[in-house]
Amino acid sequence: MKTRIQSVAEVRDSFARQGYICNDQIAMAVYLAAQLRKPILVEGPPGVGKTELAKASAAFLEAPLIRLQCYEGLDEGRALYEWKYGKQLLYTQLLREQLGVKLEGAEGLADAMARLGDLGDAFYSETFLEPRPLLQALRAEEATVLLIDEVDKADQEFEAFLLELLSDYQISIPELGTIKARHEPLVFLTSNNSRELSDALKRRCLHLYIPFPDRALEQQIIAARVPEVTQQLRQQLVGFVQQLRALDLRKQPAVSETIDWARALLLLHVDFLEATLVENTLSLLLKHEDDLRQVREQLPALVKKASEVSGKHRRA
């Protein structure tokens, strides 16, 4: 992993080269996290590039990305390590004869136990250990970027379990003892705020809130991600999406949806927005029937306004 970061600007420029356009606030978060060796908790509406941020950071720091997707019911067995039960069972079956030979002629239970004792912890050793993402990150040969995605989906217990990892970069496993990170990973946690995270977790992290981008930033993002789109269309489509976000919708269109839409328009060889076209492709932006109905009603006005706004921009 790259250890020396000169400045916030370096982070931002590197992100820009990868096509991840961000403001100073985001670059500052990555810079501070790398300097202070602290995890970052990233919150914000879905589709603003929280997961992308971790990927871009991994590329910037030249470190491998290890990802743990959280879900309801995720436990430490799935997140940290597990014993390979199947393999253990198979081995006991296969080795039964071996064991039989070893136990042959044992006098009494105590003797048999003593002989078995020679085996040591054969069945609970590295051979049968299945490392899951968290353990992988701790035992990696080089520092990694660890992404714990959608931590709000996991249960309360799991969140508490993460605390040790986040503050000391170590984890205690009953059978193996405390495992300390060989190289401290840079940890990203993302949350969609489906529930309030505990204060203890928040206290250990830098907290970054990524809102929907403003008009200028979103245009930059589109220019970076879908460079083939003409400037006029870019202004219009971003203007349109920004207007949608101002409406009272059940699900607001995210940046990723703007990008999808821009790609679709490109595929259709569109140069400027018009109402029928927008109506036909609207389902790329809006994912709820109610929202679609609401927007269709005021579609001509919205499209007109988007074109006007972009025209004004151009003249200016």
Place this chain on the structure above:
Amino acid sequence: MTEQVIGRFVKVLRGAELPVSPAETLDAMRVAALLGYQDRAALKQGLSLVLAKSDQDKLAFAECFDAFFRFQGMPAEGKETEPRLASEQAGQPPPPMPISTDALSTDTWPSLSAGQQGQGGGASSGLGQQLLDNDASGLSRQLAQAAAQVGLDNIRVITQKGLYGRRILTAMGAAALDQEIMVLEASEDHAQQRLGQRLRSGRSQLREAVREYVADQFVLQAREQGRQLREQMVRQASLRTLAEFRDVHKLIEKMARRLARKHGRRQQRAKRGQLDGRRTTVMALKHGGVPAALVWRRRRIQKPKLMVICDVSGSVSAAARFLLMFLYAVNDVLPAVRSFAFASRFGEVSSLFNSMDADQAIAEVMDRYAGSGTDYGGMLREFVGLCEQDFDQRTTVIILGDARNNNLPAEQHLLAHISDRCRQVFWLNPEMRSRWGSGDSVMPQYQPYCREALPCSNLAGLEYFVDRLLRDLT
């Protein structure tokens, strides 16, 4: 120095209800040390990452940051004040003095005790001389020093602002200045009189500056403590007098939010149940009968049903108002609440709460049902008639009232019937326990059929009850 600035800033943030822990304060110091104070925007971004941990907090943080670092608290901003001084010298009326909210600038300068310095020029008092010289930075330093001397940090309530302002002026040596102005203006010499007038206008500017400074400090430091004090008082105040307070509604919402968060969480935690033996055995088949993976039985969450009957006759209507506010404020956790009101007559009011916000709905209820001559027996009969088919073992009935029955029959067998058919009955009585059963109160007849009968005369009592209720239901 960094530690001091950050420490004071954190105090301000806590004043604005941001929960900043000592560990986060330490982080903030590391960030400040790393970024320095030169780039204000960068410092703001950096500190916001470690000090504000939700999007609402970020807004509050931005406000506090701008207010706190508005003056020359940061070295980089010292430059800005110089052109401002130049403009003053060019004859324009001087703008309000730039004032340091930081005590740190006093450390870097030799201590100036007011009234002993600078005999040259025109004015004889040090303060007067500084006013004539437009020595803004010197004055602001002295102001901060005087504020520390009189203990401005101890300001608690808004009415103390004048008092502290006067104390600061005295500490800065205003007495000598007043004396001087008086002497100058009384003199025959025109030059002296003009000087006196200039000093007079300087003095009023200084007073203005002190007033502003105290107001700022009050907002930054004392708001929180004053609020806490008030909140404590409001919690303990009798419900009947509570309507007179302004932001009770906000406080109730805050209390309710806290309860909802607390119990909402537990609702999630209660999902793990007992071992599911059957499915564990099925799953074990693939490991040759060894139960390698255990399967847990999921407990089904039962949605509780709540029926609230409120007496809204004169004496107890205040309590009813606040109970309803509370119950509808926690409706994330308790979605199915049916409410009934009665005084001289009885009726269901749930629909009012569904169609408008709690405040309006309560006003409407009071309008329609308020009256006197409560008949609890009649109320129970009507309630059973209206809702009997909906009673089941998930239903909790809460009755709020003083059980003063105007010497009518209590008909406690009806309550017994309700208590049999429902899961539980709670009774909240705004009167003290010692008064239950006195006069026309029939509380003792009802009490045996209630799972619990509680007095509730203030918000603290209500909060306790709702907390207990939620623990029981979720």
